[in-house]
Amino acid sequence: xxxxxxxxxxxxxxxxxxxxxxxxxxxxxxxxxxxxxxxxxxxxxxxxxxxxxxxxxxxxxxxxxxxxxxxxxxxxxxxxxxxxxxxxxxxxxxxxxxxxxxxxxxxxxxxxxxxxxxxxxxxxxxxxxxxxxxxxxxxxxxxxxxxxxxxxxxxxxxxxxxxxxxxxxxxxxxxxxxxxxxxxx
Numbered sequence: 001x002x003x004x005x006x007x008x009x010x011x012x013x014x015x016x017x018x019x020x021x022x023x024x025x026x027x028x029x030x031x032x033x034x035x036x037x038x039x040x041x042x043x044x045x046x047x048x049x050x051x052x053x054x055x056x057x058x059x060x061x062x063x064x065x066x067x068x069x070x071x072x073x074x075x076x077x078x079x080x081x082x083x084x085x086x087x088x089x090x091x092x093x094x095x096x097x098x099x100x101x102x103x104x105x106x107x108x109x110x111x112x113x114x115x116x117x118x119x120x121x122x123x124x125x126x127x128x129x130x131x132x133x134x135x136x137x138x139x140x141x142x143x144x145x146x147x148x149x150x151x152x153x154x155x156x157x158x159x160x161x162x163x164x165x166x167x168x169x170x171x172x173x174x175x176x177x178x179x180x181x182x183x184x185x
Contacts, residue, residue, distance in 0.1 A: 019057070019058050019156070023061055025163050026071050029163060030070065033070065035066075035069070035070035036070065036083075037067065037068060039068040040064070043079050044060050044063060044064065044079065050093060051096065053110045055127055056127065056129065056130060056131060058156055059125060069086045072162055073162040074087075074116065077089060077095055078092065079092055081094075086115075087115065089116065092112065092114070095122075096113060099113055111124050111125070111135060113137070117138075119140060121137060121140065122136070122137040123135070123158075124148075131154035132154055132156075133151075134153050134155060134157075135149065
């Protein structure tokens with residue numbers, strides 16, 4: 001990886017929205033979509049043990065108060081296998097294990113695949129940050145060594161962009177390129 005993850009800290013964003021408002025707006029946005037019921041606090045705790053870090057509070061609340069997956073721009077993975085897949089994995093644990101099993105390009109500890117965007121692209125979240133720093137995995141932009149990069153936004157900003165219909169279809173505008181010197185760019 002080309003980023004010193006310990007030097008990246010939680011983002012300070014001036015959002016005019018509270019977590020409670022984000023949860024209410026997300027509930028309204030996904031109403032009638034047939035999403036699974038909320039996850040349990042025990043489901044959250046089990047996954048936190050797997051990752052070795054606490055889940056950012058807003059994400060925890062989304063899973064417990066909104067739905068066990070399916071919310072967000074391309075549908076966040078379920079915390080547990082609900083029988084309904086949001087992406088090409090049954091749940092977030094399967095995606096986390098798949099990334100961890102890749103010896104050539106494993107994710108740093110605490111970085112969790114959250115949403116499969118298709119074509120090998122993923123949106124990830126950093127469990128080590130209280131605000132849930134968002135990351136991107138997109139090997140299509142350059143090459144596998146440069147697939148992983150920060151989005152420079154928190155989970156709250158990411159969800160706000162989705163709720164405001166400003167989430168891009170293509171590469172994230174907040175994505176920081178890993179290396180401008182890459183011969184594949």
